[in-house]
Amino acid sequence: MSTGPRIVEVRKNVLKHNDEVARALRQRFEQAGIFVVSLVSSPGSGKTAFLEKTLTLLKQSGQNPAAITGDLATNNDASRLARSQAPVKQITTGTLCHLEAAMVEKAMEGWNLADFNFLFIENVGNLVCPSSYDLGEALRVVLLSVTEGEDKPLKYPTIFNSADLAIVTKIDLAEAVEFDRAAARANINSVRPGMPILELSSKTGAGMEYWMNLLATRSKP
C-alpha cells in the first residue's frame, strides 16, 4: 500500500557550482586588488567599441587593464581590443549564449593577476541568458544603444534588474534616430529604480571622462 511520495528536501541552488567558482574568483580578484567589470548587452550595442576606448584611456592614464571577451564564433573582438595594447583573452563559446564563471577562470590561466588593476569581462551579446550567471565581477554594466529603442529595458527587465549601472551608448546618434532620452531613463528607472545611468559615445568620447572618474572612484578599496 502506498503512503504517498517520499519527499527529500534539498534546497540547493541549481547553479551552485557556478556560484562557488564565482565566489572563489571574487576572492582572488579582491586579494589581487583588481576591480572587475562585466559588460552585458544585446549584439551590436557597442560593447567592443566601448571597451576598446575604455582600455585605451586606462592605458594612457597609467593603469593596467586586461580584458576577457566572449563571442560565439570569432576572434574579431579580441583583435579589435588588442589595439589598445592591453592583454586580451578571447573565449569562443560555440553555441553557448553566455559566459560562466569556470570559463572566466580558465581564460585567466597564464596571467599573473598582480600585473593588473582592472579586468573587463565582455559577455556574449545577449540580453537574456547572462543574467543568471555570476562571474565574480564587482560591477555589472548593462549597455543600451540609442539605435535599439527606448523600450529595451521593459522587454528585458531581468537583465536590467541584475545590473549595477546602465550605459546608453552611441549617444552621438540620438538625434538622428529620434531617441527619446527621457523615456529611456524612465524605463531603466522603472525596472531598476535608482540605478545610475551614463550616456556616452565611444566614437566622439562624450561621457567617457565621467566613466573614467566613476571607475577611479568605484575601484578604490
Place this chain on the structure above:
Amino acid sequence: MHELSIALSILDVAEEEMENHAGVRVDAIHVRLGPLSGVVKEALVSAYELAREQTPFAGARLVFEDVPIVIFCPKCQSERSVHSLQDFRCAVCDSPATDVLRGRELELAALELEE
C-alpha cells in the same frame, strides 16, 4: 536559450543528492523558480525532457514551485510585492523597490522518491 545548461545543472545537483539514496528511483524533481531567475519555464521543461534521457532521472517529472518577488519597502517598513517586473515599485505605496528579498531563486527544492 541557456535552459539546456540549467537543465543539466539540475541533473548534476540531483545526482549529487542521490548519492545518499543509492538504488532509489526518483519520481519528480521540485524546482523553486523566481521571476528574476532569468529562466523561462516552458523552455526549461523542453530542455529538461531532452537532458534527462538516458539518465537515472529519465522517469522524473519536473515540478515547479513559483516564488513571487518580495521586496523590503523602506517606507512601509515591511515586506511587499511589486507592481510588475516592468514597474518595480512597492505595490502598496509606490516607493521604488531596491531591496529584493526573494524572486531570484533557481533552486532544487526537493526530490520525490519512489515508495
